[in-house]
Amino acid sequence: MADRHPSLTRSPALAPLLARGAVLSLFKRPHPDAAFPRTRLVLPEPRVDPARLAAYKRICGFPTGEDALPLTYPHVLGFPAAVRLMSGRDFPLPLPGLVHTSVRITRHRTVPVTGAHELSVHVEGLAPHRRGTEAALVTEVRTSGGALVWESRSTYLARHRTSGRPAPHREEEPGARRPLPVVEAWHLPGDAGRRYGAASGDRNPIHLHPLTARLFGFPRAVAHGMWTVARCLAAHGLPEAVVVHAEFKAPVLLPGAVTYGAQDGRFELRGPGGRLHLTGEVRPA
Incomplete structure (x- = not known):
């Protein structure tokens, strides 16, 4: 504490x-x-x-x-x-x-x-x-x-290495989780990370440019995780008193295309081939 x-x-x-x-x-x-x-x-x-x-x-x-x-x-x-x-x-x-x-x-x-x-x-x-x-x-x-x-x-x-702890389990395959109904499809421009970084103040190099993202092992710039959550919640609609839980599954590369799906308080973001990037749930507080 x-x-x-x-x-x-x-x-x-x-x-x-x-x-x-x-x-x-x-x-x-x-x-x-x-x-x-x-x-x-x-x-x-x-x-x-x-x-x-x-x-x-x-x-x-x-x-x-x-x-x-x-x-x-x-x-x-x-x-x-x-x-x-x-x-x-x-x-x-x-x-x-x-x-x-x-x-x-x-x-x-x-x-x-x-x-x-x-x-x-x-x-x-x-x-x-x-x-x-x-x-x-x-x-x-x-x-x-x-x-x-x-x-x-x-x-x-x-x-880091985790000797003595449970062995890593297999990652979820793209089609393993039943997709939610698609509500919207979004095209994300290459400068989305720079624009969000300017608005939020989070100018982590992995989000700004392909060259700086490659220094950290990414082939292209990566969208901010909190932007993906915010964009989904803006589309979802929210009550005043609310609890939201979201899990980041895989980075969203920029530029790129994703689909936003939602049903019964759940939402998700998927990329080409059904790759799961984000899952979440909204419920009244």
Whole structure:
């Protein structure tokens, strides 16, 4: 459980954090039993830039006239603080190569664009994974009176040898999971990662250009996982109080074509040949 609560005067800049995380990763040896930071970073009044919010809504497909934050936007506000924790010397997993594997978001009520709110981020813990070690980070948004209005839990995987743990099971084949009915087909342009990066502030090199993506083993730039979730939820439609759980199955390469399927509260994103990229579920809170 987080036990220290340092306040941030402003949202941290991502570029220096990514650089620091890359350097410190050389000295890290990930393990599920490693110590992890017990700090809860608090941003007393997260600032929402109207221009960036409008750009975010456009790239994700959310309505632009609403005076409330889209369901996924508090994750954007809290992401720099999360990276600050993950780039620290006391975080045991190397920041470069961390894979976002899942996200669960609970909105108890809508969060207005303006208003007194407090945002906090902390590491919930580490857990063994068949491919390495997974870290869970929790982001919370509370009113000035302390009422919890929004929360998320994201898991990030550091891949490494897992001797002594269960052997990896076979990956799900493209046709193994029965596809949901297709609702829409989307063509994703090559600059989708750059556009989302400009709106969200997440300018990870794997999303920006084929050349920088190849440095990390990808043949082309990769779409942001949180963009795929946001785009699906914008198409799905959401009640005010809602719980969303999504799992990232495979990267979406840019440019590319995907289909969005949905049925009975479930949704998914598939690529050519039926390859499953994302699965999710929406239910009332």
